[in-house]
Amino acid sequence: MQLNTAVIMAAGLGLRINEHLDSHPKGFIQIGGVTLIERSIRILSENGIQRFIIGTGYEAGYYEALAARDARIILRKNPIYDQTNSFYTLFNLRDLITTDFLLLESDLLYEKRAIEHLQQTDGRNVVLASGRTDSRDEVYIETDTDGVLVKMSKDRSALGQVFGELAGITRLSLGTFTRICRLYAADIPLARQIDYETALTTISRQDPVRVDKIDDLIWTEIDMVSHLTRAREIIYPRLRQEEDSD
Numbered sequence: 001m002q003l004n005t006a007v008i009m010a011a012g013l014g015l016r017i018n019e020h021l022d023s024h025p026k027g028f029i030q031i032g033g034v035t036l037i038e039r040s041i042r043i044l045s046e047n048g049i050q051r052f053i054i055g056t057g058y059e060a061g062y063y064e065a066l067a068a069r070d071a072r073i074i075l076r077k078n079p080i081y082d083q084t085n086s087f088y089t090l091f092n093l094r095d096l097i098t099t100d101f102l103l104l105e106s107d108l109l110y111e112k113r114a115i116e117h118l119q120q121t122d123g124r125n126v127v128l129a130s131g132r133t134d135s136r137d138e139v140y141i142e143t144d145t146d147g148v149l150v151k152m153s154k155d156r157s158a159l160g161q162v163f164g165e166l167a168g169i170t171r172l173s174l175g176t177f178t179r180i181c182r183l184y185a186a187d188i189p190l191a192r193q194i195d196y197e198t199a200l201t202t203i204s205r206q207d208p209v210r211v212d213k214i215d216d217l218i219w220t221e222i223d224m225v226s227h228l229t230r231a232r233e234i235i236y237p238r239l240r241q242e243e244d245s246d
Helices: 036-046 061-069 086-091 113-120 174-185 187-194 196-204 224-243
Strands: 005-010 051-056 073-077 101-105 106-112 126-130 140-143 151-152 164-172 209-212 219-221
Touching: 005 036, 005 086, 036 051, 036 061, 036 101, 036 106, 051 061, 051 174, 061 073, 086 174, 086 187, 101 113, 106 174, 106 224, 113 126, 113 164, 113 209, 151 196, 164 174, 164 209, 164 219, 174 187, 174 196, 219 224
Parallel strands: 005 051, 005 101, 051 073, 126 209
Antiparallel strands: 101 164, 106 219, 126 164, 140 151, 140 164
16 A cells, blocks of 8 residues: 655754754755755655655754745654654654654655655565665664564674665554554653664564565665765766666
8 A cells, every 4th residue: 555654754963974064954965956855755755655744853943944835744843852862753753643654764865766665565564675885884684584674783793694774764554653652652761762773673573574675776874974975976876877767
């Protein structure tokens, strides 16, 4: 079933790159003259998404200005974004999320094939993985023999066999998300400390989260200066080549 809602996490301070961003959040990095967030919204819109829920924090005013121009965007600021990790931003949106959804990070540059795959899959809960990127700061994924999420870590040695690398885009059912929120509502201090990858790994033990891999997926996160250079010099030219060939 094709989804109509995307949830975008955009609260982070971006400490490893913000001195190069003139105080704007990472989603407003421009690549090829277009911000990451506007490019992402365009790709999502072209693939059936009509509602965008964005969890903001750092420099939220940029997103408020964007929402003022686009009625499809709904914002919710994490009031303690500078004291919490990514899961709490997602947890903070729980009353706004009323259907199955795509979950994305705001600092991604990616090809439309990522969204097409997750919109066409028969899975209820699916984490998208790529092959090896050598991008630095990768999040590695371990699965069981059925392709179900077991563990994610930036420390490759902490995993058994590595299946792929987290691409930062996930399909999540409302039922599973509700169970995640109930689980952590019982321990708010923990909910504030963890990242969303930990929450997905935890829930996968009782509500399986499948991992699908697109080996040659063109994408990058932009979390530090080397990522920004890679995005501009390697990833974006490849994306342009793919788009021109369509």
